[in-house]
Amino acid sequence: MTAVSDRPQPRTDIRLAQRLAADLDAADLRSEPLRRLWGEEADDALARGMREPILRALADRDDPLPTLGRLFVLGMPQPLAAVERAFPRVGVDGIRALGLAHLDGARVVPDAIVRPQSFVDGDGVGEWWIASDLDEVALGTSLPADHVLGVGGASRTLAELVIPASVGRALDLGTGCGIQALLVSRHAGAVIATDISERALAFAELNAQLNGVSNITFRRGSMFEPVAGESFDLIVSNPPFVITPRVQGVPEYEYRDGGLVGDALVELFLRGVGAHLAPGGVAQLLGNWETRAGTPGLDRVDGWIDADLDAWVVEREALTPLTYAELWIRDGGTLPRDAGFTPLLTAWLDDFAGRDVSEIGFGYILVRRPVVPTSRHLRRFERVAQPVSGLGRAFAAGLAAHDLLDAGIPHTLTVAPDVTEARHHLPGSEHPSVIELRQGGGFARTVTADSALAALVGASDGELSVTQIVEALAELFEVPMADLWADLEPRVRELVRDGLLVPYAAE
Structure with missing residues (x-):
């Protein structure tokens, strides 16, 4: 394992960062230009850890974009003159x-990678x-123990989950390379x-300096x-x-290991987060949880969240100890x-x-402090295995539906536009044996309906x-x-809660 002291520490200097950004911009170091430069197949191969297709596509070109591609995207030394x-x-x-980077004779050797990262949010597309x-x-x-990860799959997943709403003050706890803080900075005052x-x-x-973002303050400390x-x-x-495992000989990587036993870090976060949520404030995170001695992991998570908070936890997958261990050893x-x-x-x-762990769950956690105290938290x-999309907006809609239902089912309903x-x-049968209502976006839920519920949904067009x-x-x-x-009411309530039925817009 590489020692921490063997590598230079990145340093901040806003003037140098601005000049670097100007050079990257002039060379067009962006996702699409790079993909055009070396081709889609080579670009996809890089995501699987293969850089040879890119090197073959670039051949001996030494103009700025190929040079920067090798130096900062692939992390390969380049001739001093070309750099x-x-x-x-x-x-x-x-x-x-x-x-x-540092010099090694007539070569510039990278000490970090600098890659373009595109994003899409409510304000548009950017990079x-x-x-x-x-x-x-x-x-x-x-990897060395203090490795700082770039934008990985978990980072992109969390970015898709965050509710796209303007807020005053936001906290990115465990910022890593800072990608979540950058995303949140687009709709937060500070x-x-x-x-x-x-x-x-x-x-x-x-990264904040490199991208001209000035409303982020950085602080060091645990939790x-x-x-x-x-x-x-x-x-x-x-x-x-x-x-x-907290035993001798097992590497601990700062970017993924919290230094606690089992799922205690997620528990510690959830037991402490309520004290830092303003009224109406929302916390969103990714996490693992263990099923121990027959107690389901989701039940254990429920016990970690204060009773005066709203909680919505979605388990996306559950792995056996063997599968989980192999995954992270390979990582x-x-x-x-x-x-x-x-x-x-x-x-x-x-x-x-x-x-006595039999299963390890992974998923999404949302915690909210109600604006006013309520008895209907x-x-x-839940477990959601099907493909999902647009979950930031789906979470926002789910919270709004919960608040709406606190006053009862709306007087007039209509079917959401993505429902079929x-x-x-x-x-040979005249009548259907199964009727399904299918949600096209968000959690992509499928609800089995009988004739009465299907008829109610079909008639819900805002007129009656x-x-x-x-x-x-x-x-x-x-x-x-x-x-x-009495039969329909709880099922209609569930359809409103899940966003298949929505209040008629004229109300």
């Missing part, structure tokens, strides 16, 4: 002063340059970004210590939630063919067995009230209206 041409404003001395540590492909070895890693904070602050006594309208966190760069793999696997499996803990109906018939529809259906089916409504 000097690529950085006419900041110069080689400037990128050295920022801790992004940032994100500096982070050299990855495994560039290093040619396993952002506090914290991390226990000095190296991560240096990268995060450099909520740097913001003691403060409250926020939004808290986001992609914490180091990976469950790692650290150790493969089954390597001599160190079996000892690591043994340590992981022994650790899980010691707590949202407490929703599917009817399944047995061969819910009461009028139920009255007509009771007459059609020749049943007492009270009995029919």
Whole structure:
């Protein structure tokens, strides 16, 4: 494992960062120009850890974009003369002063990668340059303990979850390279970004300077210590939630391991977050949780969240201890063919067995402090396995629906525009054996309906009230209206809660 002291520390200097940004912009170091430069297939291969297709596409070109592509996207040394041409404003001395590269004779050797990262939010489409540590492909070895990760899959997942609403004060706890703080800064008045890693904070602050973002303040410390006594309208966190054995010989990576036993870090976050949420404030994070001694992980998470808070937890997948251990051992760069793999696997499996863990869940956690105290708190803990999309807006709509239902089912409803109906018939049958209501976006839920519920949904076009529809259906089916409504009411409430039925806009 690489020692922490073997690598230069990234440094911040707003003037040098601005000059570097001008050079990157002039060279057009953006996602689409790079993809055009070396081709879609080569670009996709890089995501799988292969850079040879890109090198073949670039051949011997030494103009600025290919030079920067090799130096900062692939993390490969480049000739000094070519790098000097690529950085006419900041110069080689400037990128050295920022801790992004060093000289080795007539070559410039990268000490970090700087890659374009596109994003889409409610304000439109944009792109940032994100500096982070050299990855495994560039290093040619396993990652050092204080590795600062760039924008990975978990970062993108959390970005899609965050509710797109304007807020006053926001907190990014465990900021890493700073990507969440940058995203939140677009709709927050002020952002506090914290991390226990000095190296991560240096990268995060450099990335803010590189992209001209000035409303982020950086603080070092563990968990909520740097913001003691403060409250926020939004808290986001992609914490180091990976469950790692605390035994000799098992590497601990700052970007993924919180230094606690089992899922204690997620528990610690959830037990402490309520004290830092302003009225109406929302916290959103990713996490792992263990099923122990037969107690489901979601039930354990429920016990960590204060009763006076709203909670919505979505479990996206659940892994066995063996599958989980293999996943994260491979993530650290150790493969089954390597001599160190079996000892690591043994340590992981022994650790899980010691707590009687049968399953490890992964998913999304949302916690909200109600604006005013209420007896009808949202407490929703569910497993969602199907593909999902646009979850930031779906979470916002779900919270709004919960608040709306606190006053009862709306007088008049209409079907959400992404909802379709599917009817399944047995061969030769006149009547459907199964009726399904399908949601096209968000959580993409499928709800099985009987004839009465399907008829109510079909008639919900804003012209008739819910009461009028139920009255007509009771007459059609020749049943007492009270009995029919007793059957339909909880299911209609659920359709409103899940966004398949929405209040009529004219109300």
